[in-house]
Amino acid sequence: MGVITEEARRWANREYPRFEMQVTATDIAKFAHATGETNPIHFDREAATAAGYPDVVAPTLFPYVVRMHASALVPPEELEADGSPSADVPPLTTRRAMAGETSVVFGEPILAGDLITVEKRLAQMYEKEGRSGPLVFVEMEFTFTNQRGELVARESFTRLYR
Amino acid sequence: MSALPEVGAEAPARTRTPSALDLFMFSASAWLLHRIHYDTPFTTEHDGHPGLLIHGPLQGVYLVQTAESWLGEGARLRSISYRHLAPAYLGDSLECGGTVTGADADGVEVELWARKTDGTVTTTGKARFEKR
Numbered sequence: 178m179g180v181i182t183e184e185a186r187r188w189a190n191r192e193y194p195r196f197e198m199q200v201t202a203t204d205i206a207k208f209a210h211a212t213g214e215t216n217p218i219h220f221d222r223e224a225a226t227a228a229g230y231p232d233v234v235a236p237t238l239f240p241y242v243v244r245m246h247a248s249a250l251v252p253p254e255e256l257e258a259d260g261s262p263s264a265d266v267p268p269l270t271t272r273r274a275m276a277g278e279t280s281v282v283f284g285e286p287i288l289a290g291d292l293i294t295v296e297k298r299l300a301q302m303y304e305k306e307g308r309s310g311p312l313v314f315v316e317m318e319f320t321f322t323n324q325r326g327e328l329v330a331r332e333s334f335t336r337l338y339r
Numbered sequence: 340m341s342a343l344p345e346v347g348a349e350a351p352a353r354t355r356t357p358s359a360l361d362l363f364m365f366s367a368s369a370w371l372l373h374r375i376h377y378d379t380p381f382t383t384e385h386d387g388h389p390g391l392l393i394h395g396p397l398q399g400v401y402l403v404q405t406a407e408s409w410l411g412e413g414a415r416l417r418s419i420s421y422r423h424l425a426p427a428y429l430g431d432s433l434e435c436g437g438t439v440t441g442a443d444a445d446g447v448e449v450e451l452w453a454r455k456t457d458g459t460v461t462t463t464g465k466a467r468f469e470k471r
């Protein structure tokens with residue numbers, strides 16, 4: 178008998194609403210500064226157009242910012258004690274969470290002014306015995322598209338609960 | 340356009356030592372609310388960590404930046420997978436490096452890693468870059 182209960186399995190069979198993020202040059206500049214980017218294409222429209230982009234371009238891993246907003250831009254009462262969005266936390270006794278594995282395939286770049294839609298689904302949930310007890314792996318899949326319906330990125334992300 | 344590096348070529352190592360401010364900015368810019376990146380009492384007392392954690396996704400960014408700054412404008416990241424093997428905490432320095440493990444007419448496969456000064460690898464990744 179593992180730690181993934183029937184209740185958790187029922188929880189896993191759910192759908193998440195689509196989420197849209199209107200990406201601004203400010204959003205891009207914040208993430209670029211937070212990650213130490215210095216290339217002016219992330220901050221300055223003229224530099225971006227000189228480099229062949231129609232507008233300020235987001236750093237490569239910016240889809241992460243979109244999917245975090247999709248999960249966590251909720252009223253504070255919809256957050257767990259550790260700050261995680263409740264809707265993302267399976268009903269398990271193992272609740273201490275950490276990032277596991279991430280795989281991303283990139284399509285079109287994200288530009289200032291884009292309206293990015295993210296669709297999210299739980300791909301799988303499974304458990305393994307770790308050194309300090311059971312580990313539960315929750316794998317989410319995200320598909321990001323822009324306002325023209327072009328694929329921006331596809332991501333699979335696994336979170337661990339111990 | 341400059342040619343991409345050959346199999347076996349190594350990226351110049353970049354060492355990253357994020358401060359508490361860097362961790363907070365990353366959380367804030369992504370609207371990542373998980374307390375283990377900014378609330379020290381919660382992180383140590385509730386979750387039993389020795390200190391604030393350096394975000395896994397921030398280490399993912401470090402891997403991407405290591406490769407992008409090495410390969411330059413002539414290459415574009417097509418795909419990446421990375422895994423976190425050990426936690427990294429505020430105060431840790433992460434040496435980030437990479438090496439080309441495969442090459443074809445369109446691009447290169449690169450292995451990437453971040454490791455602490457004691458040699459512990461915290462994050463490893465594989466990426467494919469293609470010529471623009």
